[in-house]
Amino acid sequence: MDVATQKLRNFVVVAEELNFSRAAARLFVTQQALSKQLRDLEDAVGVRLLERTTRSMALTPAGAAFLASVRESLAALDAGVAAALSASRGLSGTVRLGFVTGGALELTAPILAEFAARCPDVQLDLHETGFEDPSAGLAGGSSDVGFVRLPLALPDLDALPLFREPLVVALPAGHRLAGRARLAAEDVIDEPLAIGRTADAVWRRSWTLDERRGGRPPRVVRTTTSHTEEMQVVAAGLACAITVAGAQRYTPHPGVRYVPLTGVPASTLAVAWRRGHRSAAVDRFVAAAREVRDREGAIVAAIEAPFGDEAARTGRTS
Template identity: 35%
Template sequence: MTLRQLRYFAVLGQELNYRRAAEKLFITQPALSTAIKQLEHQFGVLLFRRNTREVALTDLGAAWLPQVQQAISGVDAVVDNLVMLSGTRRGVLRVGYLIGTGADLLFRLVRHFEAAYPDVTVEPIEFDFSDPTAGLADGTTEVAIIRPPVDLPEHRMLMLDSESWVACLPRDHRLAGREEVTIAELLDDPIVCAPLTAGMWRDYWLAMDARGNRPPTIAAVAATYEAETTAIARGLGISFTTSSVARFYDRPGIVYVPIADRPPSHTALAWHPANVTPQADALVRLVQDQWNSGDPE
């Protein structure tokens, strides 16, 4: 039996849902199912009852769950104590963030972290659209606030917030007076987009999934919201963005209109589990505790 199996059991025992538990553990549902079955097989016990509609703890599983939770808490406390005693949580933590992404989140996280770890100096580093990984891809930062999707297949992410899509339009645009629009109504408009180095993030904000075989007409390339909104105010094209950007980057000559039929855009805290520093690990744990307790403030 491994500590990983115990963590898997504890999370599934709390969620009683394989999808939600797998998302919390950053693994696939089949991997979680296999690990639980292996744990049961090792001891010849049944911890969960499963059918097509629900997952439930057996009497044995329900009795064992609080003991496992207590054991995991004890292990985490011992590890935290070792790290604190060794002084490895002193030093500098470089936190990247994508321009205009989670600005209010960033300052809340930094404030809480600095209160909990006053010996760590936090250095927030802003990145423009040319690097939507906010420094994680090349190791400039240890942890970052980003807006997926980005090309970081080995990184883990903790979803912090979600927002609706909005269209940024010139004030004289034919749809500028609408209360909301659909994505199909705007796909033929010239669009202001991120540089090619943004990769899949660029394609996401070009709404490539909705275009089929119709390539976008690129009106201009912009690496910042200032450049993007300036191009749109000049009437060069439109762009797709989020509701928070509409609050922070309202400018003369542009208007924001909600897009009714797009899935939400997410803001996430991201890090590489194999290369995480003690300082970054401390921040990740602090944020996980806040979000799991339902108190992100």
């Protein structure tokens, strides 16, 4: 049986209204044309679908059974058409989101929720990368988009900054500097450091305060693969580490004292992608991140100024 979907849709409207006049008005057709289409459908199916008199109309048992199946079939067809359109626009399938420790901090959840609302048919595949890959999978192609800390040694990287976060020094609780309210780069550049184990020299130099060393190499005594491992090294009294202020909220440790670091550039957290590899779904993700960043000004302000205005100002110094 080959029945046009429009005849099926018209049958559903007639079954809902049980009145040709009202059904015809909803469908913007004449009653005569609608009546003929219904007769043609009954002929094609081979059974009477509606009992009609001059005063009333009702579904036959066959019509009621047919109506349920028609509704299900039309819903499946409409879903298939929508899926095809989404796929053609790149708005279905999977987006691989990589992120470094902490992701986008308190902006992470609202960004993911905003993207889900914009692209309900796109599945987000989230994976965290350690210090060995500060590009969050973008360098090797295992991510389509990522939350990263700039700068990185990726010449074809495009990024949308979300916030700039002040730095802190993570010190062993018993360290001679642990009681200080603030530290400057000059206070810590000669201290033994724990630093992430990575081949990205640009990223590595930024976390060893290379620009403040006057050519002196850092005293790297431990290389680590994750922030958690790094804090364990610090708590054991083996080294200190340069990290972001959010570590105080996300990874507090009784053996670690976080002291604000002033007079150095803040850490830029960005949503990033590889140039030439930005799909329609990645476009939507970036747009969602921009919308949340601009809407959630109070969250951004709290991230950027966790120690008050003075620390925020010094943290922004370039």
